[in-house]
Amino acid sequence: MDAVMDWMVTTPINMLVIGYAWSWPTLESLHFLALCTLMGSLLVMDLRLIGFQRMIPLQAVHSLMPLAIVSFAINFITGVGFLFGDPYTYAANYAFWVKMSLIVLAGLNFLVYFTKVEPKIIHLGPNEPTPPLAKAVGVLSLVFWFGVLSYGRLLPYLGTGGG
Amino acid sequence: MGFLVWLEATGLADWVRMSIPGYPSMIALHALGMAIMVGLSLVLDLRLLGWFAGIPLAALRRFFGLAWIGFGINFVSGSALFSAQATSYIVDVIFMSKMTLVLLGAITAAILQTAVVKSAGTGEPITGGTKAIAAIAIVIWLSAITTGRLTAYL
Numbered sequence: 001m002d003a004v005m006d007w008m009v010t011t012p013i014n015m016l017v018i019g020y021a022w023s024w025p026t027l028e029s030l031h032f033l034a035l036c037t038l039m040g041s042l043l044v045m046d047l048r049l050i051g052f053q054r055m056i057p058l059q060a061v062h063s064l065m066p067l068a069i070v071s072f073a074i075n076f077i078t079g080v081g082f083l084f085g086d087p088y089t090y091a092a093n094y095a096f097w098v099k100m101s102l103i104v105l106a107g108l109n110f111l112v113y114f115t116k117v118e119p120k121i122i123h124l125g126p127n128e129p130t131p132p133l134a135k136a137v138g139v140l141s142l143v144f145w146f147g148v149l150s151y152g153r154l155l156p157y158l159g160t161g162g163g
Numbered sequence: 164m165g166f167l168v169w170l171e172a173t174g175l176a177d178w179v180r181m182s183i184p185g186y187p188s189m190i191a192l193h194a195l196g197m198a199i200m201v202g203l204s205l206v207l208d209l210r211l212l213g214w215f216a217g218i219p220l221a222a223l224r225r226f227f228g229l230a231w232i233g234f235g236i237n238f239v240s241g242s243a244l245f246s247a248q249a250t251s252y253i254v255d256v257i258f259m260s261k262m263t264l265v266l267l268g269a270i271t272a273a274i275l276q277t278a279v280v281k282s283a284g285t286g287e288p289i290t291g292g293t294k295a296i297a298a299i300a301i302v303i304w305l306s307a308i309t310t311g312r313l314t315a316y317l
Contacts, residue, residue, distance in 0.1 A: 025316055029309045032197075036308065040202025044218075044226065053222045060217025064206070067214075126219075146195065153194040157187035 005087040017085030024085065031078040035149060038071035042145055049117075049130055049138030058124040093159035099151040106144035113137045167249040179247035186247070192240040197311075199233025201304050204272055208304075211275060211289055211297035221283040227276040234269060258314045264307035271300035 008014060017023055041064040047053060048061045083090055090096045117134045124130065130138075151158075170176060179185040203226050210218055245252055252258045278293040 025313055029312045032308050032312050033305060035194075036198055036202040036304075037205055038202070039198035040204070040206040043199065043203060043229065044206060053225055056218050056222045060215060060219075063215045063217055067206070067209075146198075149194055149198055150191050153191045154187055157190075 001091065005091060008084045008087045011084060013081065013084040017081045024082075027078045027081050031075055031082075034071040034074035034078070035152075038068055038075065039145065039149065041065075041068040041071065042141060046138040046141045049113075049121075049134045049141075051130060051135060054127045054129070057126050058121050058128075058130075062118075062122060093155060095151050095155045095158035099148055099155065102144050102147045102151065106141065106148065109137055109140045109144060113141070164250065164253075167253055170246045170249045173246060175243055176246040176249070179243050186244070189240045189243045193237055193244065196233045196236030196240060197308070200230050200237060201233075201268075201308060203227075203230040203233065204268065204304055205301060207272075207275065207279075208297040208300045211279070212294055219283075220279055220289075223279050224276075224283060227272070227279065230272065234272075255314065257310050261307055261310040261314055264303055264310060268300060268303045268307055271296055271303060275300065 017027065044053075044056075045061050045064050045068070048056050048058070112133075117131075117137050121130055121134055179189055206215070207223055207226060207230070209215065210223060274296055275293065278289065278296075281287070282289055282293075
């Protein structure tokens with residue numbers, strides 16, 4: 001892993017991220033904006049899955065998915081930028097690894113949604129209840145993503161890596 | 164300024180500045196409230212502009228309520244964070260710009276909430292004026308987030 005980090009700091013990405021005064025704050029602002037749209041769309045989708053606001057047809061809930069995916073993509077790209085900019089600090093911080101693990105768990109939860117839940121519920125109209133698995137996936141999604149948000153924000157204050 | 168000096172000397176300000184959990188817990192809550200308030204506001208604004216048209220207007224009403232809970236979390240956590248460095252924040256142009264933008268954002272949310280409740284009740288379509296406010300609200304929130312983040316650099 002040391003070799004990977006040594007390579008990261010020699011890349012042009014590292015130059016771009018830490019070589020200019022404006023680049024890190026710009027990436028951070030983008031990271032924050034996209035986390036808002038990600039969490040906003042997830043709140044509406046997951047709460048409907050759990051059983052709130054049943055007047056919303058599932059197809060309409062599904063129309064939020066592109067916004068969530070684009071938001072995650074922005075945060076993935078800006079997040080990789082931070083990692084290339086300062087790999088040693090992140091690697092030494094346990095909160096970073098907790099955050100990454102929670103993202104993986106959220107991804108697995110999404111796979112369960114995509115393969116097992118969505119095909120069964122996508123036709124559900126207004127006021128139709130969702131099955132127990134859909135509710136569980138909705139709760140886990142909110143738990144994992146709010147965990148990602150919390151550990152992400154606490155990252156500079158936790159662990160020994162500083163930040 | 165006398166009030167701000169007093170505020171900085173309160174036990175709350177001391178706790179935020181000095182204790183181990185003080186600053187991190189307030190800053191984490193502030194990110195959480197931001198995600199709820201701004202995230203939902205942006206989704207609601209986009210809905211009013213015609214995105215996600217399958218979501219009934221009546222369903223939006225509850226989400227405004229949830230958004231205000233996020234706003235409340237940020238009012239409380241933000242007040243605590245402000246108390247710790249009140250005299251520095253008050254003269255910081257970026258911070259004061261952010262506060263102005265947040266205030267404007269909250270005003271747009273209140274106006275849009277009223278418009279949604281009215282439309283959901285009467286079945287009348289969203290007016291052009293309401294759509295214009297929703298578009299302005301998106302710009303306000305994006306600016307508020309950016310200036311808020313940049314506050315850390317000043």
